[in-house]
Amino acid sequence: MRILRNTILALILSVGTASASEAPPRIANGTFWALGGALVAATAFDVETTVAALDKCAGRCKEGNPFAKEIVANGRPAMYAVALTGDALIMVGAYKLKEAGYSWWWALPTAGIVVHGLAGTMNLRFVF
Numbered sequence: 563m564r565i566l567r568n569t570i571l572a573l574i575l576s577v578g579t580a581s582a583s584e585a586p587p588r589i590a591n592g593t594f595w596a597l598g599g600a601l602v603a604a605t606a607f608d609v610e611t612t613v614a615a616l617d618k619c620a621g622r623c624k625e626g627n628p629f630a631k632e633i634v635a636n637g638r639p640a641m642y643a644v645a646l647t648g649d650a651l652i653m654v655g656a657y658k659l660k661e662a663g664y665s666w667w668w669a670l671p672t673a674g675i676v677v678h679g680l681a682g683t684m685n686l687r688f689v690f
Contacts, residue, residue: 589661597671598653604678605645611685613638623688627681649674 612634616623625634633644652670659667 589657593668594653594656594660597656597668597675598649601649601652601671601674601678602646604675604682605649606642607682608678608685609638609641609645611682611689612641615685615688619688645678 612625616625616634625631630641630644633640652674656667656670659670
């Protein structure tokens with residue numbers, strides 16, 4: 563009986579030690595930060611091409627997004643403030659999804675990258 567008790571105790575202690583030494587997986591790893599950086603870069607591309615297109619057209623062009631017209635009218639700082647706040651919310655959502663174990667957490671920042679990339683690319687026709 564004593565041997566059985568000691569064996570069980572040794573197993574419990576070794577299992578507890580093994581799981582305590584394992585590091586938890588990092589949520590904000592390199593892929594997470596790379597997507598966050600690409601999202602910010604795509605946002606900056608969108609904002610800068612919007613400003614350049616509106617400056618070059620000098621009154622002939624207007625913002626095509628009805629939700630962004632008021633923001634664009636307030637200038638570059640307002641555009642960055644709103645767009646980067648949206649980026650931050652996207653990355654918080656992606657973090658929460660990844661933390662909860664969803665394998666598709668990357669879809670949120672990727673969608674933002676695609677939308678800003680397409681908008682910036684469409685702006686380029688008015689810049690050049």
